[in-house]
Amino acid sequence: MLPVPKLAVYGFQHVLAFYAGAVIVPILLASAIGLSEQQLIHLINADLFTCGIASIIQAQGFWKVGVRLPLLQGVTFTAVSPMIAIGMAAGGGTDGLLVIYGSVIVAGLATFLIAPWFGRLIKYFPPVVTGSVITIIGIALLPVGALDAVGGGAAKDPTNGRYLAYALGTLALIVIMQRIFRGFLATIAVLAGLVVGTLVAWALGDAHFDAVAGSAWVGVTSPFYFGLPKFSIAAIISMIVVMLITAVETTGDVFATGEIVDKKVGREDISRALRADGLATTLGGVLNSFPYTCFAENVGLVRLTRIKSRYVVVAAGVIMILLGMLPKAGAIVAGIPHPVLGGAALAMFATVAVVGIQTLSRVDFNDHRNIVIVGTSLGLAMLVTAQPDIAKAVPEWAQIILGSGITLGSLTAILLNILFHHVGKGRGAAVAGTPGHGEIRLNRVNEMSQEEFVAAFGQLFQGPVWAAENAYTRRPYADTQALRRAFQDALFGATPEQQRDLMTHYPALGSAAVAEGETGQMSARDQATVGLTRLADEDSDEFLRVTGEYERKFGFPLIVCVRDMHSREEILHQGEIRLHNSPAQEHAAALIEIAKIASHRFDDLVAGANPIHAARLQRFENL
Incomplete structure (x- = not known):
């Protein structure tokens, strides 16, 4: 909870960033179905009030309603065409x-x-899906910001130098404030950009507030x-x-x-968020507004x-409720030039896309299936975004999907993830290899000789194979999780001497040998996930310093499951902290x-054996 003055300023910044998107839906709907100007004014007031x-409801929450995150609600654009x-x-x-x-x-x-x-259904939303959806939301909304930047709607004029100056000037001010200032001033950069840009446009005669005089006070x-x-x-x-x-977009x-x-x-968070969407939408129908969702702009x-x-x-x-009750105040905010x-929207929408890219950085793109999921969903989303009239090529019932790049791209990512990562598992527990190239299924594992078992699973660990040999003695395995636990028990049940010997066989992080x-391929794949196989000289020297100090102190290499790390800086930071341990x-x-690393490698083998997975790179062909 911030001090009240800051809450007011930051809240007003959210309202300004949100306002145009909030009122556009009633404007489009009223125009399309033939409502009067007075009816439109009431729709806008009702929209702001209900928003x-x-x-x-969404941010504060009560009972099991509201996700209690800084998510602002607005009327969904997805509903515009169906409502018309x-x-x-x-x-x-x-x-x-x-x-x-x-x-x-x-x-x-x-x-x-x-x-x-x-x-x-949250299990169907791994980073490859959520990262794709978030990236698509950001990229697909950029044309909306671009349209505003050139005048918006019927007033658009890409050749108008003033429009370009206002948009780029607002964006430049936001960037400059983020670079120069710290603390409070940096956090209100968007608000400052909108206010200064509007004042400059007003001074030059390009911002008009004529509607204020004609609006009622209450x-x-x-x-x-x-x-x-x-x-x-049919409508329902x-x-x-x-x-x-x-719901997909809200997720x-x-x-x-x-x-x-x-x-x-x-x-439970997804459930709470969707309950808030549902309750807000029902209230919208009662209070003369429309379906609600989380606003990506904010x-x-x-x-x-x-x-x-x-x-x-x-x-x-609270500010929006007041604006909904004070039409004059709403008219002032409506005077912000497109x-x-x-200019502000370009910065905000692009930032949403960056969040998606950050999420995708945790995806294993050595797995070709993930490349297909991300590439196809992004491609289809951009097809509809760049060519919106393509929706007219399909029947009306299908236009709800092809009418939005966000909708089409999101559904594509979800369905492809299910197809590539979930469909086909009913054929049985395939635990290693690739179909047609030495696939190993659970019943075959239970029948293996020790030599075959070690050949298939010894690569889960570096160097010695005693962990695989000890796991072999725990057959038969009821399922793949039982097999996974056998390796964990073998690792933690070994003697301290065996464990220490195993540690010494793990390669140094960021080393040229990897x-x-x-x-081996497993080590290279592990370390490549955060770019340790392609370090610049400066970064390589830093890793050499930290890992060298660690090995000199403890007698074995610094072992970190890098797949659980977000960046090289995080790995180095962990290494520095662990230098002070006993x-x-x-x-x-x-x-x-080591157990985490082995678990990831085990997942790779299981993924490689998925019945619908093509023999990509034939990585496990020798199994």
């Missing part, structure tokens, strides 16, 4: 709006009820302002599909924010400012790291 409530289709099918105008609200209410309740079930939205909702089965089904797709935003604030996101703002307090979003929610907003393949503690620490 504030929804954001407080529903409204026009019902005759447009108020009649169409009431059918829309009926479908929104039911879809919100359905989302609330299925949230726990959806949370159980305007309160009332439930069912346009009349009681109407319910249509369409909106439930929209909410299922939105990506929750993971992205979890990465930023360094919180592990679990199954995920980028959290990353850019590094302000991780969820109470900042609560403050933003090019100024576009990079040149002299220590020999007994380091003996135990080294054993744990």
